[in-house]
Amino acid sequence: MHPRRSAQEVLLCDLCETVPLQSHCELCNINLCVNCVGKHLSDASKRHNVVPQLRRKATPNYPKCPKHAKKHCELHCEECNIPICIICVSSSKHKGHDISDIMGKLSAKTESLQKDLEELEMRIYPRYEEMASEVKTEKVELETKYGELTTAADQQGELLQREITAIVNRRKSDIQEMKNIQLSILNKNTDEITQKMSELKQIISDLKSTLKSNDVSLTSSYKSRNSEFRTLPPRVQVTVPSFSPQKINKVQLNEMFGPLSPLSINTEHGDTMKSAEAVSSPPVKPLLDDPCLTAAIDTGYDRLYSVSCLSEDQVWTRGNNEIMKLLNLQSKLLTSIQTESGNEPWDIAVTRDGDLVYTDPSIKTVNLVKHKQIQTVITLQGWIPRYICSTASDGFLLTMISDDEKQSKVVRYSGSTVTQTFQFDDQGRPLYSSGCNKYISENRNLDICVADCGAKTVVVVNQSGKLRFKYTGHPSNTKKSFDPVGITTDSQSHILTADCYNHRIHILDQDGQFLRYIHCDLDWPCGLCVDIRDNLFVAELHTDKVKKIQYL
Template sequence: MDLRRSAQDVLRCDLCETPVPPMYCDICHIHLCKACVGEHLSEFAKEHKIVPFEKRGSSTKCLNHSSKICELYCEQCDIPICVQCTSSTEHQGHTFVYIVNILEKQNAAVQRDLQELERFIFPKYQEISSNIPVQKANLNKSLQKVASDISKHGEEMHREIDVIIKKLKSDLDEMASKYLTVLNKHEDDIKHMLSDITQTTADVRKLVNSDDVGLVSAYKSRNAEFRKLPPKLTVTLPSFSPQKTDKHQMFEQFGSLSELSIEIEEHNYTLRTEHSTPERSLIDVPQIITEINTDYTYAATVCCRSDEDIWIRCNGNILRLYNLQRGLLKSIKTRSNHCAADFAVTRSGDLVYTDAQNRSVNIVKNKEIQTVITLLGWIPCGVCSTSSGDLLVAMHNDDWETRSKVVRYSGSTEIQSIQFNENGKALYSSDGCTQYISENRNLDICVSDFGAYAVVVVNQAGKLRFTYKGHPSTTKVSFYPGGITTDSRSRILIADSDKNRIHILDQDGQFLRYIDNCGLREPIGLCVDSRDNLFVAESETCKKNTTTPSSEHYPPEKYLIDVPHIIKEIKTDFQYAENVSCLNDEDIWIHGNDNILILYNLQRGLLKSIQTKSGNRADDVAVTRSGDLVYTDKTNRTVNIVKNKDIQTVITLQGWRPCGVCSTSCGEILVAMYNNDWKTPSKVVRYSDFTEKQSIQYNDNGQALYSLGYYFKYISENKNLDICVSDWKASAVVVVNQAGQFRFTYTGLPSSTKKPFDPFGITTDSQSHILIADLDNHGIHIVDRDGHFLRFIDNCHLEEPFGLCVDTNDNLFVADKKTYKVKKIQYY
C-alpha cells in the first residue's frame, strides 16, 4: 500500500506532493497546488478545467463530445452543451448562455424561495392559525350571551314557554356544533399546509448550498401554490330577538334565532412579498429567434402554453397548438363553429376562449369543450387568466351605447365588475370595438381599447391608474392598439398594427421604447413566455414571430453635439502616447513607446508606474471587469495581467504573436493576433479563464476576415456584443457578431477625409457607436452599430490620434501620439 495515499496522510498535489492542494482539474480528476496549475495547463493535448477544490465536480461533461466540458446552456433545447455543440445543425439558430449563469439563476431562485417561505409564507400561515383559537373563544362568549338572553326572557314566560325555550336552545346547540365542525376542519387544513411548508422549507434549505447540478436543475418551486392563502371564514353568529309576551300567541311572540351564516371567502389576491424577479433590462436591438408560418388567412392571437408550445387563433373556427421544434401538435374546432374572439391559457394549462356570437366563455380540457359562462345582454371579447386563477373578461353591451366593462369571475361566478372611475366617468369605449386584456405582475388590469385609441390600466380594486394614448412625441398620429401582454418586470407591451411596431411601457405607463426593427407586418396578438421572449402574431403575413426584447441594459438615448470640445488635457512623459484605457471615470492607464505603464488621476496626476514583466514594450492595454490591467507583449508572445503591482503571465502563445486586447462584458478576454509565418491570416481568439474557447479567422465563404502579418490591429467589444477590429494593413474596420459571423466592413468615408483611411485605436460607447482613430487624417470617425457613418471629429487639435477609450459618461479619451498628450473630449 502506498503510505502517501493512506488514510492517515493529508491530501497532496498529484504532481509535486505538496500537502492540501487548493485546486482541482475537473477533467483529469487530479489535485493541484497553485504552483503546478501552469504546468498542468501546458498539456495542450487535452482540455482542462481548473476549479477551487471546494467546487470540484461542478463541471458537466458534454454527452456528445466526451472530452469537452459543458460551459454553455441551450435555451431552446433546455440542456447543457459544450462550445463544439454550438456549430452543430441540431442547435442552429439557438440562443446560448453560460451554464454558470443558469446555475446562478437557479441558486438565486432557490434562495428567494427559501426567504419567501421563512419570512412571508410560513409566518402568514402561523398568523391565520393563531386566530382560530380566538374565534373559538369568541364563539363561546357570544353564544353564552345569547343563551343568557333567552333564559331571562324565558323566565318571564314561566312554564308556558319551557317547551319553546328548550327548542331554541337545541337549535342554538346545533348551530354551535356546525360552526365548531367547520372551524375544526379549517384548523386541520391549515395545520396540514403548515406541515407541507415546513417540509418544503427544509428541502429548499438543503438545496441552497448544493453544488449538485442535477438536483438544482430538477428543483420545482411550490411557492406559487403556497402564496394562495387559505379561505377566510366569515361567521354571522345568531342573535336573539325577544317579543312582548302574548299568552295566546306565545310561540310566535317569543322570538326566534337568526340563521347561522358561515361564509368561506376565498382570497382574491396572492400573498405579495418584498423580493422581485431578477433584473432584466432591454437589449439594444431586439431580434427574431423563430418564425412559424400558419395556414390561416391571417394570424390574430397567440398565447403561450409553455416555453415551447403555443396556441394560435385566426379568423376561422380552428384553434391550433404548435410546438416550436415539431410544428403543429393538434387542432380544435370551437364548440359553436364560430370564430373565437380571444383566448388565454389558465394556470392549470387549459385553454379558455370567448365566443362573441353565442355570448359565451368556454374552456378546453384535452379535446372536451365546456361552456363555463353564458352572458345576457353582453358580448365577450378579450379574456385573460390571472395569477390567482380567476378569469378577467372584457365585454361590450348589445345596445352599443352602454359603456364596456371588465368582469372578474371565480369559476363561473361574477365577483367584480369594473366600468367607471371614482368620478363616475366610463373607463372604456362603447362602440363594440375589439378590447384585449392582460393582468400585470403587480396585479394591475391592462385593457387595450381600440375604440378609445388607448390602453387603460386600473389596479386590482378597479381604480384608474393611468391611460396611455401613444408616445407623447406622436400625439398627432392616431394610436391603434391591438394585442397586449406583460412581462416579468411588469412592463406592458402593446401591438400597434397600423404602424407595424410594438410599444413597451413600464408599469406606471412611462414609454420605454418601440420594437420596430423585426420586419413586423400588422402585428395583432402578443404573449411572452417565462423567459420574457415575445411572441407576435402578424395578420398580414400569417406568421408568428419570437423576438427577444430583454437581456442587457438598454441605455437612454443620447445625441451627438454639434461641436465636440476638449474637457481636459494630460501631458505625459512619453516620447509619444499610444494607448489609453479607463480604470474608472477619474483614473486612466496610459502607455507609450517604452516598457512603462502609467496610471493617471485626472485631478491628482500620476498615481503609479509599472514596468512590464519582460522589459519589452506593451502592444496594447485594457482594463478587466474586476479593475485589473491586462496587456499584450508580442516580443515574448504573452498576455499578462497586473494585480496591484504583481504581474502574472496568463497566456503564452505558440506560433502566434498577440497585438490588440480587450476585456468583454462577461469577463472574457479577446486577443487579436498574427502568425509568425506572415502567410497565415490573422485571427481573434476569445479566452475564458485564460482558456481558449473561440477562434475567429474566416467568414462563411472561407475567406480571411483579417490581413496577414504584423500590422496594428486593435479590438473592442460593442454593447450589442459585436467584435470590432481596427485592421491597419487592410485600411478597414471589420465587425463580426458574438458567434464570429461577419457583419460588415467599414473603410472610411472618402468625402470626409483627404487621405486614405488610416485606422488605429478603436472603442465603443453606450449607444453602440464605434469610434476609430484615423491617424493620417488627424481625426476620429464615429460609426453606428451597423457601420453607417455618423460624423468625423477633426476640430480638437488632434495631430496623430492613436489610442481611444470612453468612460461611463461617454467622454472620449484620445492618446495623441505626436503631441504625447491624452485629451478628454465631450462629443455627446
C-alpha cells in the same frame, strides 16, 4: 470513486495517484502533490493558478460521471438534458449535440430555487399566517356573540319564570349545539391551514439546505411545489344565529320564546395567488375623492396600446412595432422581446408565474416568453386571436374573431386546451359585436369582463357564461360617445374601463353600477392594468406614456 480514496483515507494527487495532495490548481480544478506541481506548471499551453489546498476556493460539487469513474460531470448535453464529463463529449452518443457549461444550468436552477424560497417566505407563508390569525379572531368573536345569545336567552327565561324553564333549557341547548358545530368546523379549518403551514416550513427549510449545500444533483432534481400552495385552502366563515324574543303568552310559550335563525356556514374557496404578484384578501379600500398621478413612464413608441404589470415598479408594454418592452418607473428599459414572426403583437399579459404572453394575429398564435425564449402555446384555425388576460386558475381568457370578421367569441384555455367558449346568450343571440377591439379581464368574483368597442358596451358574464349585465356608459354630459377600450379589475372587484375619446376612466362596482370617473389629465387612455397594491397603470395612445395612478 478510486478504490484507494475512501472517506477514511488521505486524499491523493490526481496526477500520480500515490502521494497525498497538498495543492490545488483553481483554473484546471485538479489536486496536486508537491512532486507534481512543477510538472503541472510546465504545461504552458494554458494558464494555471496553484494554491495550497487549505486556501483553495469553494468549488461546485460536480456529480461523478456514471460512465467514467474518475471524471466529474462539468458539462451539460442540451439535447439529452443530462450532465456529462469531458470524455462523454467525444462519444458517439453525444456527437453533434449542443454542449454547455453545467454552471449555466446550475445558475438558472439556483435562481429558480431562490425565487421559490423568497415567494414562500415573503408571500405565501405570511398569507397562511394571516388566515390562521383571522380564524383565531373569529373564534374569539364567536365566543362573545354566543355568550350574548346565551345571556339574552337567560333574560327571556327570567321573565317567563318557572313556566318556561324547560323551554329556556332547550333553547340554550340549541345554541350550544350550533356553537359546537361552528367551532368544530373552524377548528377543522385551523388544522388544515396549520398542516399546510407545517408543510411550507419544511419546504422552506429544504430549499435553504439545498441552496446552502451547493449540490448540483440536489439542485438539478429540485421540482417546485409553489403552484400547489398558491391556491389557498378553503376559508370557512360562520354566521352566528340571531335571537328574536317574542311577547310572552303562556298558551304558546314554546313558539313565543323566539326561534334561532338557521345555522349559517359559508366556505370561501382559497384564492389562487400570482407568483410574482401574490395577492391576499385585502381589507376594504374606499375610493379616493381625488385620484392622483404618482409616476409617468416614457415608452418610446409612436403609439402605445397595451400595458401589463410584472410588479409594482415594472411593466410590460406593446406599441406600434414588433418589440415588447419591460420598463421601470424611471422609464429605464430592462428587457425587450421581439415577436417571433417579426410582426406587431396584438395584446400582452403577464402570467401567474411572471412570464410574458402575447397574441400574434399575423400567424394566429398565442406565445409564451420564458427566460427570453418564445414558445407557441396556442395555434388557431379559422379564428384570429386578439386580446388576452391571465386567470386565477393559471390559464388564459382570449378574445378572437372569425377569419371573415363576422363573429366574435371569448375562449378559456388551460394551457393549450379549450375548457370553455362564450359566444351566445341564453336566447342564442351573440354576446359580442363582430370585428373591432375587445379588451378582456377576469374579475375577482370570476366574472368575465369585455370592453366591446364595436358595441360601445362593457359586457360582463359569470364564470358559466351567463350574461350578468351590460354597461353602456354613464348618462352624463359627454362630448363624444362611450367607446370602451382597455379594461381591468382590482382587489375590490371594481371594473375599470378606458373611455378613450372622452379621456377618462369609468369605475363600476362588480354589479355594473357606476361609481365615479378618473380624469388625472388623461390623454387618449387605452390599455389598463392594476398591480398588487391596486395602483392603476394607463397606457396613453398618442403620448406614448404609461401613467401610474392611485385611486384607492
